Amino acid sequence: KAGVTQTPRYLIKTRGQQVTLSCSPISGHRSVSWYQQTPGQGLQFLFEYFSETQRNKGNFPGRFSGRQFSNSRSEMNVSTLELGDSALYLCASSLVGQGMDGQYFGPGTRLTVT
Amino acid sequence: KQEVTQIPAALSVPEGENLVLNCSFTDSAIYNLQWFRQDPGKGLTSLLLIQSSQREQTSGRLNASLDKSSGRSTLYIAASQPGDSATYLCAAMNYGGSQGNLIFGKGTKLSVKP
DSSP states (O other): OOOOEEEOSEEEEOTTOOEEEEEEOOTTOOEEEEEEEETTTEEEEEEEEETTEEEEEOSOOTTEEEEEOTTSOEEEEEOSOOGGGOEEEEEEEESSOTTSSOOEEOOOEEEEEO | OOOEEEEOSEEEEETTOOEEEEEEESOOOEEEEEEEEEOTTSOEEEEEEEETTOSEEEETTEEEEEETTTTEEEEEEOSOOGGGOEEEEEEEEESSTTTTOEEEOOOEEEEEEO
16 A cells, blocks of 8 residues: 655745645545644644544644545645744644544645745 | 653664664653654654554564653663664654654664774
8 A cells, every 4th residue: 555645755946936745545535634743843733634524723824725525635835934934844643633544744845934 | 842862872782782762752642653764865764653552563673662650761782783774863743732743853863883
């Protein structure tokens, strides 16, 4: 069974631009969560989607948004990029989420904002 | 608010040594606790998942225990090998309002010397 895939793997953007990252969960998994990892803050939760609905949200500004499609694939969008948005963005999938099963992570998208 | 702490931040051991990584959490109302491994620049690999009703889980040379009453989990690695060198992260999933997201520790960076 294929793992979680994320595209693109690397991205360089300029301040003020916007970016869209994509995540394809493990087949059959319906919950997708997004995390931001930085050297200073570590791994922080962004949001979780289940059946095309945002079910849980972390403490990030409204510039960070996401969505989930009917095939469970998810995208996250960051608008008006800031230097501090440079990070590794990880997505994780699980069967139903909410702690009933483990989360499985993709390789991440490395975003650099210049 | 759940806080997860991992001590030490870094650990260096000779090959063949048995070792224990520690994880503590402040809120015992967790749904599960998961241990991950992260290699430099890569995503997270799930190692072990312990549900709140369980006391321990084993996979090969790895054994993870959970003591909710004391707010602690340990990851035991037997007969360490250079290939075990990585950062090990523990993450708790809360029961209740913030279900759906993992709260991560900052990790323990393990180096196993040949």
